[in-house]
Amino acid sequence: MIRSELLAPTRWDDYELLDSGDFEKLERFGRYTVARPEPQAVWKRSLPAERWREQADAYFVRDKRSDERGEWVCKPGMPAQWFVRYRSEALDLRMRLGLTSFKHVGLFPEQAENWEFIARQVRRLGVGVPVLNLFAYTGGASLAACAAGAEVTHVDSVKPVVSWARENMEASGLDGIRWIVEDALKFVRREVRRGRRYRGIILDPPAYGRGAAGEKWVLEEHIDEMLTLCGRLLEPQGSFLVLNLYSMGLSALLARTAVRQAVGLCSEERFGELYFPDRFDKSLPLGVYYRFVRE
Numbered sequence: 096m097i098r099s100e101l102l103a104p105t106r107w108d109d110y111e112l113l114d115s116g117d118f119e120k121l122e123r124f125g126r127y128t129v130a131r132p133e134p135q136a137v138w139k140r141s142l143p144a145e146r147w148r149e150q151a152d153a154y155f156v157r158d159k160r161s162d163e164r165g166e167w168v169c170k171p172g173m174p175a176q177w178f179v180r181y182r183s184e185a186l187d188l189r190m191r192l193g194l195t196s197f198k199h200v201g202l203f204p205e206q207a208e209n210w211e212f213i214a215r216q217v218r219r220l221g222v223g224v225p226v227l228n229l230f231a232y233t234g235g236a237s238l239a240a241c242a243a244g245a246e247v248t249h250v251d252s253v254k255p256v257v258s259w260a261r262e263n264m265e266a267s268g269l270d271g272i273r274w275i276v277e278d279a280l281k282f283v284r285r286e287v288r289r290g291r292r293y294r295g296i297i298l299d300p301p302a303y304g305r306g307a308a309g310e311k312w313v314l315e316e317h318i319d320e321m322l323t324l325c326g327r328l329l330e331p332q333g334s335f336l337v338l339n340l341y342s343m344g345l346s347a348l349l350a351r352t353a354v355r356q357a358v359g360l361c362s363e364e365r366f367g368e369l370y371f372p373d374r375f376d377k378s379l380p381l382g383v384y385y386r387f388v389r390e
Contacts, residue, residue: 099347100367102384104207109179112371114147115379116140121147124192124200125179129167131155131198133379141375155198167194178266181207181235185214188238189266191259201233201259205369205381209297209337210239212386216295216335217243226295227286227328229279229321230304234260234272236297236337241269245295250275250282252306278306280317283324294334296325302342314342322357329358334389336361339369341382350385361387 104110113121113128117140120133130151140147148154152173157165179202181188188210192200213236217224222244228237229250237249237260251257254276264272275282279300298321304312322338329336336358338350347366355361364387370380 096363098365100365101370102208102367103370103372104205106183107181107204107207109181110204112373112379113150114140114142114375115373115377120379121151124202125177127152127173127177129153129155129200132157135380138377141373141377153194164196165198166196169194181210183211185211186239186242187267188235188242190233190235190263191266202235203381205371206235206339208369209339209384209386210235213239213295213297213337214243216388217245220294220333224294225292226297227293228297229283230299230301231260232256232299234263236299237272238263238267238269240295241272242267246271248273248275250277250279252276252278252304278308278310278312280312280321281306281310283321283328287324287327291328292330293328294330295336296329297337298325299339318353319357322354326358330389332389336387338385339382345383347383347385350383354385354387362390363388
């Protein structure tokens with residue numbers, strides 16, 4: 096079965112997209128509201144800029160010398176770190192947030208739809224199935240797989256980010272995730288040589304990145320090799336794969352074609368965009384996904 100879908104998570108009590116526009120977004124994470132850049136918010140904001148400033152507990156100001164870095168301007172009482180909780184029928188996860196110099200807060204809330212899919216697949220396959228999470232960041236997908244009973248291997252090249260993911264595991268009352276601080280492509284090459292197999296693989300690659308030893312990752316240059324190697328690691332039956340892409344200009348159809356050529360056939364597949372609507376019914380796209388299942 097092939098299905099194309101737009102997915103917006105509906106189970107978040109601790110997250111809300113309040114407004115978007117003028118290349119920014121205004122978001123509530125738990126008790127606190129932040130305003131930060133968003134390159135896909137090409138329309139006009141619905142609330143005046145003054146209202147944003149009034150509502151935001153923290154406002155990201157981009158460094159004029161950098162496209163990525165900047166600093167947060169915070170109101171009194173805004174903490175450097177705080178926690179949010181994601182609860183559904185299947186999951187109960189608690190994650191720490193923090194204000195980083197790259198505008199991120201340690202969480203991509205639109206990924207909750209993929210967390211639910213991962214939890215369903217792990218429960219379908221059974222307790223103890225091995226799941227590999229690559230470019231795993233602060234571990235939302237790792238937590239979802241672990242909570243459902245998987246043996247999770249979490250790979251990211253940035254040691255402080257892996258430590259952050261471990262904090263999230265502990266805050267969620269979970270245990271047993273295997274932590275790997277390494278370049279994802281280097282790790283996958285070695286796993287193929289070892290003859291390892293996984294029942295689930297999750298990939299969340301950036302457009303650009305650096306490995307733990309300075310290895311250079313460029314999505315368009317390396318994604319085909321990465322997917323081909325993942326095809327060799329993934330069990331031919333009773334398995335699943337999730338691919339997320341955030342780079343502007345890359346489509347869900349591109350993701351589907353790349354996976355199908357490199358990894359092979361499947362029993363069921365879905366692909367499309369992840370998004371959130373704001374309070375004014377403007378739909379903000381936040382990345383594309385491709386998911387497949389092998390029975």
